[in-house]
Amino acid sequence: MKLSMPEMPPATLLRALGTYNLLPAIVFLPTRRRCDQAAAEAAFMRRDPDVSRHDARRDFMQDFIKEHPEARGHRHWDTIIRGGVASHHAGHIPAWKLAIEKLMSAGLLDAIFATATVAAGVDFPARTVVLTGADARTGSGWRQLTASELQQMTGRAGRRGRDKVGFVVAAPGLHQNPQKIAELLQARPDPLISQFRATYSTLLNLLDAYGNFAQVREIAEKSFAHRDAARQITQLEQERAEKEAKIKTKLEQAACQIPISTALGLERLVSARTRLQEAKPQTRTEVLLRWLDESVQPGRVVGIGRSGKRLVLVTQRRDGNIVGTREDGRSASFPLQRIGRVYSPSYPLRDEATEEAFEEIHARGKELVLTEPRLRDVRDEESDALGLIEDMIESILPSNLSSELKVKCTRALWEVMGEAEAIQRTKRRRETLRDQVWQPFEQRAKVLASFGYLDFEAEKVTERGRWLADLHIDRPLIVGEALASGLFRTLDPARMAAVMAALSADEDRDYGEIELDDSLVSSLAEFEDTGFRVSSEEWKHGIEPAPELNFSAAGASARWAKGADWSTLVRETRAEEGDLFRMLSRTGEALLQIAGLREAHPEAARIAAVAAAAVLREPVR
Amino acid sequence: MRRGHDKGTRDKTRRGDRRKGKRTNAALHQSAPESLRPAPLGLAAQTREARKLLEGIGTPPAAPFKPDPFQLEALAALEFADVLVTAPTGSGKTWIAREEIRRLIGAAKRAWYTSPLKALTNSKYQEFSAEFGAERVGILTGDRKENPDAPLIVGTTEIYRNQLFDSLRSGHDVRADLVVLDEAHYLADEDRGHVWEEAIILSPPRIRLLLLSATIGNADEFARWIEEVRGVRCGVVTRPGDRPVPLKAALLLPDQRLLPLLNDTGRLNPEIVAMGDRAREERLTPLGGHRRRF
Numbered sequence: 034m035k036l037s038m039p040e041m042p043p044a045t046l047l048r049a050l051g052t053y054n055l056l057p058a059i060v061f062l063p064t065r066r067r068c069d070q071a072a073a074e075a076a077f078m079r080r081d082p083d084v085s086r087h088d089a090r091r092d093f094m095q096d097f098i099k100e101h102p103e104a105r106g107h108r109h110w111d112t113i114i115r116g117g118v119a120s121h122h123a124g125h126i127p128a129w130k131l132a133i134e135k136l137m138s139a140g141l142l143d144a145i146f147a148t149a150t151v152a153a154g155v156d157f158p159a160r161t162v163v164l165t166g167a168d169a170r171t172g173s174g175w176r177q178l179t180a181s182e183l184q185q186m187t188g189r190a191g192r193r194g195r196d197k198v199g200f201v202v203a204a205p206g207l208h209q210n211p212q213k214i215a216e217l218l219q220a221r222p223d224p225l226i227s228q229f230r231a232t233y234s235t236l237l238n239l240l241d242a243y244g245n246f247a248q249v250r251e252i253a254e255k256s257f258a259h260r261d262a263a264r265q266i267t268q269l270e271q272e273r274a275e276k277e278a279k280i281k282t283k284l285e286q287a288a289c290q291i292p293i294s295t296a297l298g299l300e301r302l303v304s305a306r307t308r309l310q311e312a313k314p315q316t317r318t319e320v321l322l323r324w325l326d327e328s329v330q331p332g333r334v335v336g337i338g339r340s341g342k343r344l345v346l347v348t349q350r351r352d353g354n355i356v357g358t359r360e361d362g363r364s365a366s367f368p369l370q371r372i373g374r375v376y377s378p379s380y381p382l383r384d385e386a387t388e389e390a391f392e393e394i395h396a397r398g399k400e401l402v403l404t405e406p407r408l409r410d411v412r413d414e415e416s417d418a419l420g421l422i423e424d425m426i427e428s429i430l431p432s433n434l435s436s437e438l439k440v441k442c443t444r445a446l447w448e449v450m451g452e453a454e455a456i457q458r459t460k461r462r463r464e465t466l467r468d469q470v471w472q473p474f475e476q477r478a479k480v481l482a483s484f485g486y487l488d489f490e491a492e493k494v495t496e497r498g499r500w501l502a503d504l505h506i507d508r509p510l511i512v513g514e515a516l517a518s519g520l521f522r523t524l525d526p527a528r529m530a531a532v533m534a535a536l537s538a539d540e541d542r543d544y545g546e547i548e549l550d551d552s553l554v555s556s557l558a559e560f561e562d563t564g565f566r567v568s569s570e571e572w573k574h575g576i577e578p579a580p581e582l583n584f585s586a587a588g589a590s591a592r593w594a595k596g597a598d599w600s601t602l603v604r605e606t607r608a609e610e611g612d613l614f615r616m617l618s619r620t621g622e623a624l625l626q627i628a629g630l631r632e633a634h635p636e637a638a639r640i641a642a643v644a645a646a647a648v649l650r651e652p653v654r
Numbered sequence: 655m656r657r658g659h660d661k662g663t664r665d666k667t668r669r670g671d672r673r674k675g676k677r678t679n680a681a682l683h684q685s686a687p688e689s690l691r692p693a694p695l696g697l698a699a700q701t702r703e704a705r706k707l708l709e710g711i712g713t714p715p716a717a718p719f720k721p722d723p724f725q726l727e728a729l730a731a732l733e734f735a736d737v738l739v740t741a742p743t744g745s746g747k748t749w750i751a752r753e754e755i756r757r758l759i760g761a762a763k764r765a766w767y768t769s770p771l772k773a774l775t776n777s778k779y780q781e782f783s784a785e786f787g788a789e790r791v792g793i794l795t796g797d798r799k800e801n802p803d804a805p806l807i808v809g810t811t812e813i814y815r816n817q818l819f820d821s822l823r824s825g826h827d828v829r830a831d832l833v834v835l836d837e838a839h840y841l842a843d844e845d846r847g848h849v850w851e852e853a854i855i856l857s858p859p860r861i862r863l864l865l866l867s868a869t870i871g872n873a874d875e876f877a878r879w880i881e882e883v884r885g886v887r888c889g890v891v892t893r894p895g896d897r898p899v900p901l902k903a904a905l906l907l908p909d910q911r912l913l914p915l916l917n918d919t920g921r922l923n924p925e926i927v928a929m930g931d932r933a934r935e936e937r938l939t940p941l942g943g944h945r946r947r948f
Contacts, residue, residue, distance in 0.1 A: 034930035049910045188742040191899030224872035228847035242822035255883040622796030
């Protein structure tokens, strides 16, 4: 139910709340800008008539800036002192937010205009919480608030020991929806849902600690996300035990002294036989296609058409579709069926090797061509295999049984095939479930192995993997590669701060367009190249590409590391202080991580330490 | 049929009300100075419903601090088991952690207090330093390291998890008898949630865990999981009635009338339902809301 109502000007809203004795209030608004505007407007329109409270706030703030000098002279200073209202959101530096929180707790503010982010963590109560809608702003539009989010927000209504009742007020808004708010208020809180995922850092640390994948896998299988799967696995195992017991009883009843494994073995033989029979090719075309499917691989030369005269070097296969390079160097794409001949050698897929490949085929094509199998041969081969399986089925029972017992046991064995099949099915299902958790770790292990940070076969972390494990940052591999390639050794501290900012900043946030000098651009380009190498390898193993580097953060960070003062930085970047603060603080932390690699990378560590000190200065602490 | 008739009657009355209300308000606002004085009679008397809604507003008489039963219950449970406390912010979860830490420090034991945000970590560091003495409290975040050998360490969950990694790799124990995971519902955070899971899974069973979480829908399931992976019992303590201060809900209209959002049975106020119906009708009617009455 949408109830579209004109939104009240902030001063009018506070006046209305005041007449009902519903202040102080936290008014949730969708954007930071709306919060700032509303606070400024309300402060201007409604001077707090109680001058003693002006003084109390001024005294409070004078005390506060002794400990937090970075809050001095804030652009919203007058708004809070004279208006008794404030805006509170992630665009402000932590010290300013702290000041607002403390003023509110001291009962010195009438209202705070805040974005929903305030709802997380900070203790920040008021008598009333005001909502102008049931939606939340996202990066790309709007979505409905969840029950937990709304309850976090309304959790701020009613101060323990200071209010007998708290209020949530749905205020007029263009997208107001009282019904939705009522629903969310009464909804059960959302369940906690696991977001467990594989990271390089966790994998390296655990593998280094345990020295084998099996134990790392055990940890992954303990995750809350895996709990459902684990429960299913337990259930599957129970089913399996039941079926095994059934088999055992049936065999005992038939007085057969044979182990369960014989029944399971028989089931495997039988199902292998079934598969062979089903897959047995019936026509020449089937045989041919199957053979082409196996033999046409990237790197091989094939002849197209019945005559097989037009040669193509296969570069890619997409199921039944082939992409390759023709002799004239142009690319060609065609279905598998059109191939008439396949040549045995496999050539490297480099431009310079292509010509040689074709030359060799022209010269020695006759001896290099693969022989296409004949239907009869294939059928004979498969008949052989079938015959072999039949024999094994025949001889699965111990040979020392009397012929009477042999008949009984054979019948008993065939009677338990249903159970045996169920056991195999549960086994496979169990493996699939276990693979779901492990696969992302295995993908990452392969990527790490391809860069030499771990030995996949030996299940060991290498020497360089050990220092990478100590690097606790978001994307350690790209930084590891930049360290290993020596890039970081060549940077001065400001450039290192810039490069790490480009990596640490939110991908799409704008930190202004501070000009980058040539040497910084070239370092960033080199770093980006390293990132691309890493991402390509990740992509090969099915890992989603990492976010792009943020060059505008790099510019801001370099300027700051070179000693610009805070107000200059804020002015030049036109970024919000809170965003700059977070970006630089994250950059500083990442630099400290590199500075910790004193043994493996002494030179880069030294530069990083200087850079960290240059970034982590007031107000970025 | 009957419903339609009812609605019509109600509409008429309400429209009359609204016009009157508006005039009253306008007059009132020209003269009303700002302050927190009780609502003027004209407004408050406007509807019985509004009066009832605003009943009980105000400040309770000062009372000496007395711990809630759920806080004591959690403390008692910590003697024997891990404990998951779920209650909304501001209902006194930190008190439980503080009392348990006080007891441990008194017994020359050690504790870790983790929180998801640097700002929270810093404020907890201040709070605990004032409470237990600066020499007994240390802080570890991504860019701050002070007094790291103190019996109480306040830090981000990531740093605690990293210490667990280091301890597994080096074989040295993590020096803690209790670990408090504040804001434990961060486990569901898309980016960082895995760190909480790793911290829970990798904490040696000899370390007691106290998890402080916002209200969640599956607290029992969460606790059972902790028991499974740690092999230690995990109790759940939930604040009954789930809010420290009762909550009332209202709808404020552009004419500044205040309506209760819900009626006594907890359903959406019928007057609001009627407003929604009218709004929908008007949206569906061509020519900007002229009803086809004529």
